[in-house]
Amino acid sequence: MDIKPALEFLQQHIPFIPELAIVLGSGLGSLAQCQEAKSGTEISFQQLRGFPEQSVIGHSGKMFFCEFEKKKVVIQAGRFHYYEGHPMSLVVAPMRLYGRLGVKTVLLTNAAGALSSDKQVGSLMVIRDHINLQGTNPLIGPNVKPGPRFPDMTSLYDRDLRQQLIAAGSKCNLMLGEGVYVGVTGPSFETPAEIKAFRTLGGDVVGMSTVPEAIVAKHEGMLVAGISCVTNMGAGILNKTIDHKDVLDISETISASFERVAREFIREIAY
Numbered sequence: 001m002d003i004k005p006a007l008e009f010l011q012q013h014i015p016f017i018p019e020l021a022i023v024l025g026s027g028l029g030s031l032a033q034c035q036e037a038k039s040g041t042e043i044s045f046q047q048l049r050g051f052p053e054q055s056v057i058g059h060s061g062k063m064f065f066c067e068f069e070k071k072k073v074v075i076q077a078g079r080f081h082y083y084e085g086h087p088m089s090l091v092v093a094p095m096r097l098y099g100r101l102g103v104k105t106v107l108l109t110n111a112a113g114a115l116s117s118d119k120q121v122g123s124l125m126v127i128r129d130h131i132n133l134q135g136t137n138p139l140i141g142p143n144v145k146p147g148p149r150f151p152d153m154t155s156l157y158d159r160d161l162r163q164q165l166i167a168a169g170s171k172c173n174l175m176l177g178e179g180v181y182v183g184v185t186g187p188s189f190e191t192p193a194e195i196k197a198f199r200t201l202g203g204d205v206v207g208m209s210t211v212p213e214a215i216v217a218k219h220e221g222m223l224v225a226g227i228s229c230v231t232n233m234g235a236g237i238l239n240k241t242i243d244h245k246d247v248l249d250i251s252e253t254i255s256a257s258f259e260r261v262a263r264e265f266i267r268e269i270a271y
């Protein structure tokens, strides 16, 4: 996908270059409904040439360019998933746009299933690292310069940002654990054997997004941070089935806590 028309549109319509981009995952949209976002500049994905309409429930498909705790921020409510059948180039197009605009830092959020009972449903986890099990890589194809052909992923999730997220959690009286996010394509949830295998591989949670965006954000030279909202125990851990509605209900319940942590994080973030 060619992002040039979308980039030109943004350059003409946004009031400032944001320092930070926050991508809100399933059910975590409350940050986009606050006063600051409402009084910012709203751009819907449909306004960007090459971007299709949003389809997944719980995702609204909008970018809000707004001032938050005295920082210039873009809040993205909704994202494109690989399981929707979109090409990877569209899945990561927002990251390419933020990179080209000059955004410095990206905070990616998602809903995820826990791989063991060490993690509690309703908790937030700072992503320390990820395992890409999507069977593809968003950088396949001609290299998008000036990013390197073989980018290093040793410290993909920035250490300082991780500490700042944990500190922001403490200020909100929330113990944010850290862990490894396993990225799969979905849309089927995992089998119990897969959940067991992912745990053995070293994963803590599993989800259907984030990994391609993190890789491309890094390729664009941005700093990356991530938070998973644990919405359910992975398949087979409890004696019950997994329902997308439960995933949304739980993330909506956690949304208010996430908003407090995000505010604290934005306030303290130093550029």
Ligand code: HPA
Pocket: 111, 112, 113, 114, 186, 189, 190, 206, 207, 208, 231, 232, 233, 234, 235, 242, 247
């Ligand atoms: N598996 C994959 N993705 C998810 C899950 C899960 O259990 N919960 C929320 N997103």
